[in-house]
Amino acid sequence: MVIEDLIITPIAFADPPLLNVWGTHEPTALRVVLQLATDEGIVGLGEAPGGASRVERLMQIREHVVGLSVFDLGRIEAVVHSALAGVGVRERLAAYAPLEVACLDAQGKALALPVSDLLGGRVRDRVEYSAYLFYKWAGHDGDSDEWGEALDADGLVAEAHTLISEYGFRSLKLKGGVFDPATEIDHVAQLHDAFPEFPLRLDPNCAWSVETSIKSARRLDGMLEYLEDPTPGIEGMAAVQASSPLPLATNMCVTAFDDLPQAIDRRAIQIVLGDHHAWGGMRRVAQLGRICETWRLGLAMHSNSHLGISLAAMTHLASVTPALTFACDTHYPWNAAEDLVRPGALVFEGGAVAVPAAPGLGVELVESKLAELHERYLSRKSHLRSDAAYRRTREPGFNPTVPRW
Amino acid sequence: MVIEDLIITPIAFADPPLLNVWGTHEPTALRVVLQLATDEGIVGLGEAPGGASRVERLMQIREHVVGLSVFDLGRIEAVVHSALAGVGVRERLAAYAPLEVACLDAQGKALALPVSDLLGGRVRDRVEYSAYLFYKWAGHDGDSDEWGEALDADGLVAEAHTLISEYGFRSLKLKGGVFDPATEIDHVAQLHDAFPEFPLRLDPNCAWSVETSIKSARRLDGMLEYLEDPTPGIEGMAAVQASSPLPLATNMCVTAFDDLPQAIDRRAIQIVLGDHHAWGGMRRVAQLGRICETWRLGLAMHSNSHLGISLAAMTHLASVTPALTFACDTHYPWNAAEDLVRPGALVFEGGAVAVPAAPGLGVELVESKLAELHERYLSRKSHLRSDAAYRRTREPGFNPTVPRW
Numbered sequence: 001m002v003i004e005d006l007i008i009t010p011i012a013f014a015d016p017p018l019l020n021v022w023g024t025h026e027p028t029a030l031r032v033v034l035q036l037a038t039d040e041g042i043v044g045l046g047e048a049p050g051g052a053s054r055v056e057r058l059m060q061i062r063e064h065v066v067g068l069s070v071f072d073l074g075r076i077e078a079v080v081h082s083a084l085a086g087v088g089v090r091e092r093l094a095a096y097a098p099l100e101v102a103c104l105d106a107q108g109k110a111l112a113l114p115v116s117d118l119l120g121g122r123v124r125d126r127v128e129y130s131a132y133l134f135y136k137w138a139g140h141d142g143d144s145d146e147w148g149e150a151l152d153a154d155g156l157v158a159e160a161h162t163l164i165s166e167y168g169f170r171s172l173k174l175k176g177g178v179f180d181p182a183t184e185i186d187h188v189a190q191l192h193d194a195f196p197e198f199p200l201r202l203d204p205n206c207a208w209s210v211e212t213s214i215k216s217a218r219r220l221d222g223m224l225e226y227l228e229d230p231t232p233g234i235e236g237m238a239a240v241q242a243s244s245p246l247p248l249a250t251n252m253c254v255t256a257f258d259d260l261p262q263a264i265d266r267r268a269i270q271i272v273l274g275d276h277h278a279w280g281g282m283r284r285v286a287q288l289g290r291i292c293e294t295w296r297l298g299l300a301m302h303s304n305s306h307l308g309i310s311l312a313a314m315t316h317l318a319s320v321t322p323a324l325t326f327a328c329d330t331h332y333p334w335n336a337a338e339d340l341v342r343p344g345a346l347v348f349e350g351g352a353v354a355v356p357a358a359p360g361l362g363v364e365l366v367e368s369k370l371a372e373l374h375e376r377y378l379s380r381k382s383h384l385r386s387d388a389a390y391r392r393t394r395e396p397g398f399n400p401t402v403p404r405w
Numbered sequence: 406m407v408i409e410d411l412i413i414t415p416i417a418f419a420d421p422p423l424l425n426v427w428g429t430h431e432p433t434a435l436r437v438v439l440q441l442a443t444d445e446g447i448v449g450l451g452e453a454p455g456g457a458s459r460v461e462r463l464m465q466i467r468e469h470v471v472g473l474s475v476f477d478l479g480r481i482e483a484v485v486h487s488a489l490a491g492v493g494v495r496e497r498l499a500a501y502a503p504l505e506v507a508c509l510d511a512q513g514k515a516l517a518l519p520v521s522d523l524l525g526g527r528v529r530d531r532v533e534y535s536a537y538l539f540y541k542w543a544g545h546d547g548d549s550d551e552w553g554e555a556l557d558a559d560g561l562v563a564e565a566h567t568l569i570s571e572y573g574f575r576s577l578k579l580k581g582g583v584f585d586p587a588t589e590i591d592h593v594a595q596l597h598d599a600f601p602e603f604p605l606r607l608d609p610n611c612a613w614s615v616e617t618s619i620k621s622a623r624r625l626d627g628m629l630e631y632l633e634d635p636t637p638g639i640e641g642m643a644a645v646q647a648s649s650p651l652p653l654a655t656n657m658c659v660t661a662f663d664d665l666p667q668a669i670d671r672r673a674i675q676i677v678l679g680d681h682h683a684w685g686g687m688r689r690v691a692q693l694g695r696i697c698e699t700w701r702l703g704l705a706m707h708s709n710s711h712l713g714i715s716l717a718a719m720t721h722l723a724s725v726t727p728a729l730t731f732a733c734d735t736h737y738p739w740n741a742a743e744d745l746v747r748p749g750a751l752v753f754e755g756g757a758v759a760v761p762a763a764p765g766l767g768v769e770l771v772e773s774k775l776a777e778l779h780e781r782y783l784s785r786k787s788h789l790r791s792d793a794a795y796r797r798t799r800e801p802g803f804n805p806t807v808p809r810w
Contacts, residue, residue: 071518071522071526072522072526072527073525073526074525074526074527074528074725074727075526075527075528076526077526077528078528111516111518113476113516117476117477118523120478120479120688121476121477121478121479121480121481121482122477122479122480123479123480123483257695257698257699258699260699260700261669261699261700261701264666265670283525284695286692287691287692287695287696288695290662290689290692290695290696291692291695291696291699293662294662294663294665294666294696295666296666320479322479
């Protein structure tokens, strides 16, 4: 089954004004959808983080994969590396990732097998996700959106209640790095009091110095299952981990295989947050899982703002990865209303998604929605993400530098 | 596609009197063949090291896998672990390995795809093997077999010429640990002189002390691409590697994922010899490949006496593993006359085997040969391998203890 075309559709979809260390999510989030058309009429789907340069790199690949078999992933990857020889290996792997997903989707559709079977078979039939809590403005335009404002503990607790009642989540993650550590630790304590049975995580996104991280970790002990990326860099994380009672997790100082030897040697982390979009595809994250198992590291899963194709891929991948011992992150609830896959394939029950049993990823594209989101992309002023610039529309002096405290 | 039966056939096949550190290969080598019968009439093939206890463990698995889908490898592996809960995890993984191969063979046959495609796609279309040189007696019975005696450098050089002319090998490996180090180093030097363009390896199978290994490695420098397992244990190897100009390889101190953290931390080795039979299947060795790539270790492939099903599996696996940077070991030429797969599927050209493009492993069983080799197994006095006992039939005082020098 040969690739006849790779249709690359940059999209933008509505995103609430979620706050993080770099600023605030803009009114639309950028993503890119791949449709890999084959000579058998089967179309494989892929989804990846968007933005001009990522789309550009996919465009550079396009002509080189036409004519290759969707089963020939070794060669497809080689072609990506050679077409993108001018950029770093991480950028190349990020470009290959959605292509691998689309090929596996096409393979599964052709073979009448779910992607999980192609990856070695499920070790679980349901994949747990955690409720991803954010500080947020009430709305983009001064009015309030359906979620409302969450800039204090009450707002976060209300948000958690909403997410739990709609999705059944059984664990919580707070995106921190927004307020000073004392304030966020107080909010975590209140979340912990409100949901004492729920494992809880905090991700300050490197907002803290080593010293602040150690002090904060000691105060957070007993409230968190892990603390994610309190401070930048492997050496910084190692210094924190050496004096922290909490296990540290990362999707920032370890984002590729090359980062692992030093991180392990320095004992910088206890949990890796994998992400097939960043690590170069689903098979590579399964391999990361074996590494985590071997070095007794935990494995969780990172997420960016995403839609259903990525959720399906994450779910298949998590289902075949024994090392995954934590609920996965997902932004999905924040963007679910904008999804471009046909409803019904991915259902949250008790915070978990059942692995689709249908062929391939098990999701179908709603073409009209794709067209709508592409229009939205075209009408967007810039094709770069800038959370900082958007934050400055309300806080002119905002400075995204980290560590901040 | 559901497993209806797992037919387990222990076999014995003619093996020349090859010498190693533990003794001499007996007149027949033990192996076991799996035929995994499915409800669609497709039969998946697997091959593994034999002997009574290994066969027994496969028998214990048998009833538990009947009724499972051949695509459901996650569950099949879980079932193996639970059926064999009484033995160590390495033994369980060794039992799972040929079952994984047989399932992948059945999957490929059902899907009309070569196993290499199921494993992620080839990164090479031909897999290089090295000529595996052994010291050997002239024959088992006092007469000379077709290979003749090889107990000195001339014998080894003649053996190499035979192997090269029949198979086209472009690299050489000598199984050492038979004579004292000075003698073997002299033989290596003569092989190096006779084949100056051929990468050469020596495997003393832990016959040497740390001190002897260091001295020998220094003398061997410039003649070998790597030195394999000169001395036992990770700590011993680390001590040698620290003072050795030669890279060290192992299939003895690192035989499972659990061995890697210490071996890497201690810088004990530079090359791992993978073996899907020992490591728990093909997917796991592909994962080992990613580990080697990540920690900048070389990857080569270990072999025991084997026939064509294993050769096919090794070839598919090697074809999808980018990290594999050395020619693979194979005993195949020593046992090729006894093969039970239909000729033509696995052809050596220039020392390499083209990856079969036919569905599954790409090999078919000759049922009559399987029956013949099973009869040979039944008529064998013992179902345990004992190279030492066999050596003692000619050298009564032989003692297999290592390190010896």
